[in-house]
Amino acid sequence: MKRYRNGEIWDFEREMPVSRDGSDVILGLDGGATSTVCVCLPVMPCSEQLPDPLPVLARAVAGCSNHNSVGESAARETLEQVMAEALSKAGSNRFAVRAVCLAVSGVNHPIDQQHILNWLRDVFPSHVKLFVHNDAVAALASGTMGNLHGCVLIAGTGTISYGFTEDGREARAAGAGPILGDLGSGYGIAAQALTAVIRAYDGRGKESMLTSMILDTLGLSSPDELIGWTYADPSWARIAALVPVVVSCAEAGDQVANKILLDSVDELAASVKAVVRRLELCGKDGKGSFPLVMVGGVLEANKSWDIGKEVINCILKDYPGAHPIRPKVEPAVGAALLAWNFFMKESEDGHR
Amino acid sequence: MKRYRNGEIWDFEREMPVSRDGSDVILGLDGGATSTVCVCLPVMPCSEQLPDPLPVLARAVAGCSNHNSVGESAARETLEQVMAEALSKAGSNRFAVRAVCLAVSGVNHPIDQQHILNWLRDVFPSHVKLFVHNDAVAALASGTMGNLHGCVLIAGTGTISYGFTEDGREARAAGAGPILGDLGSGYGIAAQALTAVIRAYDGRGKESMLTSMILDTLGLSSPDELIGWTYADPSWARIAALVPVVVSCAEAGDQVANKILLDSVDELAASVKAVVRRLELCGKDGKGSFPLVMVGGVLEANKSWDIGKEVINCILKDYPGAHPIRPKVEPAVGAALLAWNFFMKESEDGHR
Numbered sequence: 001m002k003r004y005r006n007g008e009i010w011d012f013e014r015e016m017p018v019s020r021d022g023s024d025v026i027l028g029l030d031g032g033a034t035s036t037v038c039v040c041l042p043v044m045p046c047s048e049q050l051p052d053p054l055p056v057l058a059r060a061v062a063g064c065s066n067h068n069s070v071g072e073s074a075a076r077e078t079l080e081q082v083m084a085e086a087l088s089k090a091g092s093n094r095f096a097v098r099a100v101c102l103a104v105s106g107v108n109h110p111i112d113q114q115h116i117l118n119w120l121r122d123v124f125p126s127h128v129k130l131f132v133h134n135d136a137v138a139a140l141a142s143g144t145m146g147n148l149h150g151c152v153l154i155a156g157t158g159t160i161s162y163g164f165t166e167d168g169r170e171a172r173a174a175g176a177g178p179i180l181g182d183l184g185s186g187y188g189i190a191a192q193a194l195t196a197v198i199r200a201y202d203g204r205g206k207e208s209m210l211t212s213m214i215l216d217t218l219g220l221s222s223p224d225e226l227i228g229w230t231y232a233d234p235s236w237a238r239i240a241a242l243v244p245v246v247v248s249c250a251e252a253g254d255q256v257a258n259k260i261l262l263d264s265v266d267e268l269a270a271s272v273k274a275v276v277r278r279l280e281l282c283g284k285d286g287k288g289s290f291p292l293v294m295v296g297g298v299l300e301a302n303k304s305w306d307i308g309k310e311v312i313n314c315i316l317k318d319y320p321g322a323h324p325i326r327p328k329v330e331p332a333v334g335a336a337l338l339a340w341n342f343f344m345k346e347s348e349d350g351h352r
Numbered sequence: 353m354k355r356y357r358n359g360e361i362w363d364f365e366r367e368m369p370v371s372r373d374g375s376d377v378i379l380g381l382d383g384g385a386t387s388t389v390c391v392c393l394p395v396m397p398c399s400e401q402l403p404d405p406l407p408v409l410a411r412a413v414a415g416c417s418n419h420n421s422v423g424e425s426a427a428r429e430t431l432e433q434v435m436a437e438a439l440s441k442a443g444s445n446r447f448a449v450r451a452v453c454l455a456v457s458g459v460n461h462p463i464d465q466q467h468i469l470n471w472l473r474d475v476f477p478s479h480v481k482l483f484v485h486n487d488a489v490a491a492l493a494s495g496t497m498g499n500l501h502g503c504v505l506i507a508g509t510g511t512i513s514y515g516f517t518e519d520g521r522e523a524r525a526a527g528a529g530p531i532l533g534d535l536g537s538g539y540g541i542a543a544q545a546l547t548a549v550i551r552a553y554d555g556r557g558k559e560s561m562l563t564s565m566i567l568d569t570l571g572l573s574s575p576d577e578l579i580g581w582t583y584a585d586p587s588w589a590r591i592a593a594l595v596p597v598v599v600s601c602a603e604a605g606d607q608v609a610n611k612i613l614l615d616s617v618d619e620l621a622a623s624v625k626a627v628v629r630r631l632e633l634c635g636k637d638g639k640g641s642f643p644l645v646m647v648g649g650v651l652e653a654n655k656s657w658d659i660g661k662e663v664i665n666c667i668l669k670d671y672p673g674a675h676p677i678r679p680k681v682e683p684a685v686g687a688a689l690l691a692w693n694f695f696m697k698e699s700e701d702g703h704r
Binding site for chain 1: 420421460461464523524525526527528529531532533543544546547550551554555556574576577578579580582583584586591622623626627629630
């Protein structure tokens with residue numbers, strides 16, 4: 001363990017007392033495309049019921065920590081900094097940490113996982129339990145309160161389905177980014193709406209309400225200005241921010257917008273079904289029960305046209321045992337509960 | 353006219369004799385996504401037949417000059433430099449120039465055109481005729497030898513259809529970039545193939561030959577490595593380079609690859625049809641004759657699965673008067689011929 005790596009990140013520990021007995025902590029991190037959240041939880045005694053509300057000791061927020069987007073060293077620095085800030089705010093330090101669960105977008109392959117574990121091992125004392133996952137795993141755990149079982153569907157700017165069986169097998173679908181066809185994502189929905197505007201303008205597609213609604217929203221006067229607008233800033237989140245406009249058009253009866261949302265529902269449901277099928281989450285007979293955690297702006301922020309509800313209905317037709325859950329805690333807390341569960345399980349195993 | 357703008361770009365003129373009588377020249381520029389070409393042609397006498405081969409005095413090549421990609425000042429510097437180099441190689445200078453046609457990708461709106469004309473006016477003496485167009489216009493002119501009539505379909509990394517009537521009306525379709533749905537482009541074809549690999553891998557789509565063929569081509573061992581590969585370098589040309597792999601799979605009978613190519617043919621033909629319909633290029637009865645210029649790697653580089661031929665067949669079904677042309681000169685020469693045509697027409701009008 002390197003005590004004072006990366007400039008002053010861990011300097012605060014010099015002025016801290018070393019770990020006091022009974023103040024052991026757990027760190028949970030959720031690193032998404034736009035921000036990274038770290039929460040610090042106490043090591044709670046094992047009981048049937050988790051305290052409500054959970055005794056979150058500290059919470060820290062930083063920028064993007066996806067190594068695909070910002071590069072490996074920037075991602076690492078962000079992750080280390082946000083952990084140091086959470087520990088410092090909690091009046092704790094690395095010697096008090098028992099387990100860390102780092103759930104970061106961009107972890108798509110065992111190699112990504114190993115890269116992160118390699119440097120994370122240097123940051124903490126050797127007895128600390130370390131877990132590295134895709135950020136979807138934190139979202140799943142936020143719905144199941146740390147239990148790694150079921151399927152999560154995330155549909156925000158991007159989309160992914162991720163599932164775990166109770167015996168530890170895992171599978172994912174989608175989540176490969178818009179180049180690789182995440183059509184049900186917020187970006188996908190908005191890009192299809194922008195495409196519909198261009199197609200109507202140049203004579204390839206049907207006229208729709210999307211044209212006036214999107215141009216008004218963006219303050220543009222003609223569809224050909226959309227080309228410059230999309231080039232000006234290729235951020236996916238900026239494009240995905242148009243989803244509410246598409247939903248409004250569909251709610252007002254626009255057929256083109258309605259078709260885009262129906263296609264997205266099919267895409268999102270298909271990614272969940274692929275995971276459920278591969279993991280047999282519904283048992284051999286297809287009727288078994290499993291948690292289906294639903295997360296992200298696309299699944300939440302609708303009124304009469306409710307994308308989330310339509311996705312659930314589409315999944316229930318094939319898998320009636322799916323049990324939809326809208327998480328009450330944030331993904332970083334899910335990650336912390338995951339770390340806590342692992343830690344308690346290993347402690348129990350150790351005592352036997 | 354500023355004589356020595358932008359450092360030393362025009363310094364070579366100091367050591368040149370001023371324009372000699374009878375050595376008037378024309379400049380034609382084609383600025384695409386990857387490179388910019390400038391050719392210098394002599395002002396030829398007006399005759400029924402153009403000399404073959406054309407007496408190209410000089411040719412210069414530079415990088416990307418799309419202001420959307422590289423920014424306005426870098427685009428301008430590239431354009432000015434490539435013109436200076438062509439003139440210098442031709443042993444000529446700006447005082448000998450009679451007309452310039454600048455056809456650059458990224459000119460999607462009259463505002464883009466005006467921006468370029470504003471600084472171009474400063475570069476040349478005030479009597480020089482200046483024309484600014486989208487680069488598709490140069491491609492059209494390369495097929496019609498400078499005659500601005502008909503429709504061009506470009507399908508390389510990107511795709512666009514652009515048409516002109518004999519009385520000067522114009523229309524375009526597609527060409528808005530991949531975010532805005534240019535599905536028939538090389539990028540679009542390859543991105544759909546990559547998506548098919550991911551969908552087969554995660555259980556959402558059918559297995560196909562594309563998986564092994566694409567992984568082999570890229571030297572990857574598993575489809576989940578494609579995520580890192582696409583993120584590593586978002587260049588559209590890098591992705592579009594996979595088109596020959598998709599064509600090979602379709603030629604070997606793969607159904608998924610075949611479907612991607614068939615969809616692309618429909619998309620490409622639809623963009624031409626939209627332009628032809630809007631401009632009534634085929635006359636009121638739909639049977640009139642018009643030039644259909646076909647340009648770009650997607651339309652050229654096929655063997656038994658010939659995308660270009662399929663697109664032509666699809667267009668001929670609706671518009672039997674379409675007259676397909678594969679250009680024999682490059683787009684920059686088309687731009688120069690366009691400038692020459694304009695110049696000769698204006699000279700004739702002036703003499704009357």
